[in-house]
Structures are given as structure tokens and as C-alpha cells.
Amino acid sequence: xxxxxxxxxxxxxxxxxxRTAPQRFADQLAVETGDLVSRPLESVEADFATRIxxxxxxPIEILEDGSGTSVVIDIGTxxxxxxxxFADELDxxxxxxxxxxxxxxxxxxxxxxxxxxxxxxxxAGAIDGAPMFSVEWIYTVGGGxxxxxxxxxxxxxxxxxxxHLETGYRKTFARLFEEIVRNLRYPSTPRRKPFYESVVxxxxxxxxxxxxRTAFYEHDEGDVRLERSSxxxxxxxxxxxxxxxxxxxxxxxxxxxxxxxxxVQSENGGLTANLALDPSDNGWKVYGMLQEKEFASxxxxxxxxxxxxxxxxxxxxxxxxxxxxxxxxxxxxxEVSPAAVTTGVVKMKGKRDDGHYNVxxxxxxLLVRTIVDDQGETVAGQTKFGQLExxxxxxxxxxxx
Amino acid sequence: xxxxAVRVAAALAITVATATLAxxxxxxxxxxxxxxxxxxxxxxxxxxxxxxxxxxxxDPTYLASTILGxxxxxxxxxxxxxxIGRYPMxxxxxxxxxxxxxxxxxxxxxPVVTVARQAAKDLGARPSREALTGFVADxxxxxxxxxxxxxxxxxxxxxxxxxxxxxxxLAALARSFGxxxxxxxxxxxxxxxxxxxxxxxxxxxxxxxxxRWHLADAALRGPTPVFYIPSxxxxxxxxxxxxxxxxRMIRGSISKIEVTGARRAVP
Numbered sequence: 295x296x297x298x299x300x301x302x303x304x305x306x307x308x309x310x311x312x313r314t315a316p317q318r319f320a321d322q323l324a325v326e327t328g329d330l331v332s333r334p335l336e337s338v339e340a341d342f343a344t345r346i347x348x349x350x351x352x353p354i355e356i357l358e359d360g361s362g363t364s365v366v367i368d369i370g371t372x373x374x375x376x377x378x379x380f381a382d383e384l385d386x387x388x389x390x391x392x393x394x395x396x397x398x399x400x401x402x403x404x405x406x407x408x409x410x411x412x413x414x415x416x417x418a419g420a421i422d423g424a425p426m427f428s429v430e431w432i433y434t435v436g437g438g439x440x441x442x443x444x445x446x447x448x449x450x451x452x453x454x455x456x457x458h459l460e461t462g463y464r465k466t467f468a469r470l471f472e473e474i475v476r477n478l479r480y481p482s483t484p485r486r487k488p489f490y491e492s493v494v495x496x497x498x499x500x501x502x503x504x505x506x507r508t509a510f511y512e513h514d515e516g517d518v519r520l521e522r523s524s525x526x527x528x529x530x531x532x533x534x535x536x537x538x539x540x541x542x543x544x545x546x547x548x549x550x551x552x553x554x555x556x557x558v559q560s561e562n563g564g565l566t567a568n569l570a571l572d573p574s575d576n577g578w579k580v581y582g583m584l585q586e587k588e589f590a591s592x593x594x595x596x597x598x599x600x601x602x603x604x605x606x607x608x609x610x611x612x613x614x615x616x617x618x619x620x621x622x623x624x625x626x627x628x629e630v631s632p633a634a635v636t637t638g639v640v641k642m643k644g645k646r647d648d649g650h651y652n653v654x655x656x657x658x659x660l661l662v663r664t665i666v667d668d669q670g671e672t673v674a675g676q677t678k679f680g681q682l683e684x685x686x687x688x689x690x691x692x693x694x695x
Numbered sequence: 696x697x698x699x700a701v702r703v704a705a706a707l708a709i710t711v712a713t714a715t716l717a718x719x720x721x722x723x724x725x726x727x728x729x730x731x732x733x734x735x736x737x738x739x740x741x742x743x744x745x746x747x748x749x750x751x752x753x754d755p756t757y758l759a760s761t762i763l764g765x766x767x768x769x770x771x772x773x774x775x776x777x778x779i780g781r782y783p784m785x786x787x788x789x790x791x792x793x794x795x796x797x798x799x800x801x802x803x804x805x806p807v808v809t810v811a812r813q814a815a816k817d818l819g820a821r822p823s824r825e826a827l828t829g830f831v832a833d834x835x836x837x838x839x840x841x842x843x844x845x846x847x848x849x850x851x852x853x854x855x856x857x858x859x860x861x862x863x864x865l866a867a868l869a870r871s872f873g874x875x876x877x878x879x880x881x882x883x884x885x886x887x888x889x890x891x892x893x894x895x896x897x898x899x900x901x902x903x904x905x906x907r908w909h910l911a912d913a914a915l916r917g918p919t920p921v922f923y924i925p926s927x928x929x930x931x932x933x934x935x936x937x938x939x940x941x942x943r944m945i946r947g948s949i950s951k952i953e954v955t956g957a958r959r960a961v962p
């Protein structure tokens with residue numbers, strides 16, 4: 295049994311050639327392994343099966359706290375890749391910050407104080423519909439540089455996290471992680487199958503900073519369960535990332551009107567909102583926790599669109615095909631106002647040469663320029679905050695709503 | 696609704712400074728949201744009491760309306776010319792919102808009550824605004840950007856944060872001692888002695904005392920000369936306070952600053 299600790303000792307990989315230290319480090323960053331053999335990996339006890347590139351370096355072990363399973367994979371590098379298959383879903387953004395801190399604490403205890411850490415790469419995306427985040431760090435200790443790579447993804451309500459504490463092997467590590475996630479199955483756990491799912495990537499200044507997965511499931515008596523998980527890793531400075539993880543669950547009529555909803559949000563892993571919305575005699579009641587305080591309020595308003603309702607309304611708008619036509623949508627957006635219906639205006643601007651539609655969405659002070667397909671799905675979007683530009687691109691889609 | 700856009704808006708609203716992003720401790724405190732900044736070659740900022748500026752802004756007319764008490768010169772399509780002192784004196788009487796507990800400035804919550812009790816013990820029953828400012832600067836021991844835009848009770852509990860957390864806790868403590876207060880966002884121009892001047896997004900507190908408003912900045916202390924350009928103050932301190940101010944944040948945002956002149960106050 296072992297906890298989530300480093301299994302290897304550390305040293306900085308600075309060789310002894312005539313090249314300068316920065317040149318040698320750059321060379322090491324570019325190093326990759328040759329082709330690796332794909333092998334099956336299975337744990338009956340932990341109920342998962344997948345494939346790995348390379349071979350098991352140590353026997354599979356259940357983590358001491360029962361939260362998951364530890365797997366060490368030899369990919370032919372001095373230090374192996376460590377992976378953890380968790381029994382639950384992690385806050386993807388916060389997990390990468392937490393595990394980065396953990397790794398640096400362990401470095402410090404073995405190598406001495408870390409002099410500097412620098413985010414070298416953030417990636418957000420999807421592997422076969424599973425939202426994925428990656429962070430790489432360059433760190434300095436004892437006057438030399440080291441390289442640290444993390445990847446995390448969620449597959450069907452569980453998360454898998456891998457790290458490689460070795461300079462270079464970036465593509466090799468990415469390929470291994472993709473192999474694991476793409477093949478991950480839970481043989482004894484029935485998997486809920488959505489009738490619609492999509493993943494979008496959020497970019498800031500053309501760099502990936504976030505990923506959002508939306509999934510719609512059939513529910514009892516013809517109702518629909520809607521889930522959306524949003525994860526953002528925003529660069530605060532070169533050494534600091536801010537993590538935001540949000541989960542929304544809505545129950546909706548098949549027509550797209552909200553029945554009730556839950557909104558849970560954490561910042562840097564700390565819970566900042568846990569709110570429920572239910573119908574009340576006069577409209578709606580919202581209750582729970584907000585900013586670490588109890589929160590309860592009521593507001594009027596008979597009909598609120600669900601995520602499904604938003605999509606259906608936009609589809610109707612674009613299929614009508616009238617440039618300049620607009621609709622108003624009332625939604626529950628707790629970030630804007632937890633105790634009110636937020637009204638957005640959706641305006642059809644016109645059809646594009648590629649067959650999609652330009653659609654502008656105004657929500658309070660926000661103006662979001664979107665590209666929508668003929669089914670009402672947003673395939674791209676862009677919004678500006680002063681000089682700051684954010685974009686969204688749909689990177690995965692399966693099914694229809 | 697484009698939830699991704701709402702989410703990044705919320706994240707921006709709570710950090711004020713998420714992006715171009717750098718911060719520096721430069722020996723004086725927290726700086727956020729570094730702006731393009733230039734000084735004309737023949738202008739020296741050292742010892743200056745007033746600066747002549749060209750402010751490039753999303754909405755210069757709106758920005759001009761927020762800079763009350765200063766000589767606003769020309770407003771053009773993309774910029775505003777203005778002469779500023781260290782801080783604009785605004786002759787607006789405090790209202791109930793500046794005195795009452797709110798969701799954001801929640802001095803009635805137990806964590807803030809406890810901190811106020813400690814402040815009274817350390818500083819006396821009627822602490823000065825300067826003493827309260829120093830108290831908050833010392834109380835927040837973890838000077839970091841790791842928190843969002845916390846409410847005062849969270850700041851009291853975690854003792855961590857950047858300029859917004861300093862500003863909110865100071866506003867709460869001031870109100871708990873009967874001093875009207877508000878949280879203000881804007882831009883500061885710092886003139887560090889060695890590394891040259893810079894402009895940064897920032898948040899601070901105003902406290903009403905002795906019949907007028909005073910600047911109180913618990914996050915940015917030290918001898919470095921600093922000029923403040925307020926863009927907006929929180930007028931909605933309710934639970935949607937972050938995004939509620941996004942419009943002001945955007946309309947009041949400055950994208951670039953040029954210093955075209957500087958003068959010293961006549962003794």
C-alpha cells in the first residue's frame with residue numbers, strides 16, 4: 295500500500311558536454327522515447343481496465359485512503375510515470391494545482407528549497423469526449439532546471455491523473471495518457487449514456503485555459519437530466535494559476551423548461567458555492583451555501599429555460615433564418631445573480647458561407663459573438679473584456695438534443 | 696446561454712486582473728494587471744505631485760465621468776487627457792450603503808466580528824483609519840493571488856489574498872467601527888525608484904472620516920510614490936457583486952497610459 299507520494303529520487307539532468315546549461319536543458323526537453331508497446335492493464339478490485347504504453351514497473355496498489363489505485367508505468371526513462379485511478383471525479387483544475395504543490399513540496403524535502411517554478415505549458419482539451427487538462431512546469435533548484443508534467447481527465451464520473459517527473463518525453467507522456475484515457479472502461483459499473491454530449495475548449499489569447507463538458511441524459515417520466523462541468527485554469531502570473539471548477543446539474547422538461555437545479559463551484563479547490571434551486575409558491579427558492587455563508591432567497595418568475603431550452607430556442611431562431619431576428623431567454627446563472635432570473639438576448643446576425651450562422655448573445659454587460667450550426671449548437675464563440683479576448687471552440691460532439 | 700463566457704467573466708470579475716498578468720512585489724505590495732505605460736522622454740516623474748496623462752480607454756467619456764475632482768481636458772474617441780494629483784477628492788456624502796453590513800462587506804459575520812474585537816484590543820475602541828489600514832496589512836499574512844474576490848468574512852477566516860481582499864476587509868473593519876467606507880477599483884501608477892514606473896490594475900478602500908473621504912490602501916504600502924485613478928466603486932454589494940460590476944469594470948478599463956507631463960506642487 296502506498297499513498298500518493300513520489301517513488302523515485304531526483305536529480306537534475308544537466309550533462310557534461312561542452313554545450314551550455316540552457317542548451318543542454320533545451321535538448322533534454324526535446325528528448326522522446328522510441329515506439330512503445332501497447333499492453334492491457336486491468337484491476338478487478340478497482341474495477342477498471344485500460345491499455346498502457348510501456349510496462350508495469352510495480353504491482354498495482356490500492357491507495358491507503360481507498361480513494362483510488364496507483365499504477366507505476368515504465369516507459370523506458372530513468373523515472374517511471376505514476377498514474378492514479380480515482381474512484382470519484384476530481385475537480386480537474388484544482389487537482390492539477392494541488393498535485394503540482396504536492397510534487398514541489400516533495401522535491402523540496404529531497405532536493406532542497408525550490409528556487410523558482412514557472413508554468414511552461416497549459417493544455418485543455420478532450421480525449422474521445424473525456425475532458426482533459428495538462429500542466430507542465432519548469433523548476434529551478436540548486437542552480438539547475440527540472441521539468442514536471444501532469445495530466446488529468448475525467449471518464450464517466452471518475453478521474454485519472456498521471457505525472458512524469460522527468461525532463462523531456464513530452465509527446466511520449468501525452469501519448470501514454472491518451473492511450474489510458476481512450477481505452478478506460480469500468481467493467482462492473484454500469485455507464486450512464488447521454489443522448490447528447492459535447493466538449494468545448496476555452497482559450498485566452500489563443501492559449502487553452504479551460505474545458506467544458508455538457509451532457510444530456512434521459513430521466514424518469516420523460517424528463518431530462520442535464521449536466522455541465524466547467525474547468526478553468528487561468529494564468530495569474532508565470533508562477534500562479536487560478537483554478538475554477540463548476541458543476542451544474544439541471545432537471546428539465548423535454549421541452550426545455552427548468553424543473554430544478556444544483557450549482558456547485560470551487561475556486562482553487564475551496565468550495566465557494568453549493569446552491570439548489572427549487573420551485574416555490576411564488577416562483578423559485580434558492581438555498582445553500584455561497585462564499586462560505588448560508589444563503590437563502592426567493593424570487594419571482596414562472597418560467598426559466600434549462601440548458602436544453604436554450605439550445606432548442608437558438609435552433610428555432612436560426613432555422614427561421616431571419617437576419618436581425620432576436621429572442622429573449624431567461625436562465626438561472628448563479629454567477630450573475632443567484633437569486634434572480636437572468637435575461638439574455640440572442641440575435642441572429644445572418645448565415646455564413648460555411649452554412650453556419652452568426653449569432654450574438656448579450657447577457658448583461660457581456661456580448662458574446664457565436665457561430666451556431668443549423669441544430670442550434672454553438673460551435674465557436676468569442677468575447678472581449680476590454681483588451682482581453684476569450685474564445686471557445688467545440689472540440690467534441692456526439693448525439694443531438 | 697454561453698455559460699463558458701459567463702464563467703470567464705465571473706473569473707475575471709473576481710480576480711480583476713487575470714490576464715496580461717504579472718504582478719510584482721517591488722518592495723511595496725501587490726500590483727495587478729500590468730498596463731502598457733510610457734513616459735515622454737523629457738518628463739521626470741520623481742518628486743511629481745501631478746501628472747499630465749493620456750488615458751486610452753474602452754469608453755473615455757465614461758472614464759471621465761468617474762474621475763471627479765480632476766481637470767479632465769479633452770475626451771476623444773479612444774482616449775482622455777487629464778491632469779491628476781495623487782488622488783481625486785470627491786465631495787460626495789456617504790450614504791447608508793457605506794455604513795451597513797452587506798453580502799460583500801459582511802462585518803456582522805462572526806469571523807469579521809472576531810477580527811474587529813482583536814483590532815479594538817490592539818488599537819483601542821476608536822482606531823484611526825491609518826491604524827486600521829496597518830492592522831489589515833499585517834492581518835493578511837498570505838499575500839497571494841490564490842483567492843478569488845472574497846467577501847470580508849472569508850478574508851477574516853483565511854487571512855489570504857490580494858488587493859481586493861485587503862480592500863474588502865478594511866472596508867468591513869472601518870464600518871464596524873462606525874466609519875463609512877467603500878471598495879474602489881482602478882489603476883495605480885507606481886514610481887519605483889530603481890526599475891522605472893509602471894501602471895497596474897488595483898483595488899483599495901475609501902474611508903469617510905473628519906468630514907471627507909480618504910484613500911486607505913492596505914495592500915500597497917511603502918515610500919514609493921503612487922498615483923491613483925479610480926474607475927468604479929462597488930455600488931452593489933449583494934451576492935452577484937462580481938459580475939454586477941463587470942460593465943463598469945469594462946467601460947472604465949484603461950488599456951494604455953502615456954505620461955506627457957509632470958509638475959511639483961507649489962510649496
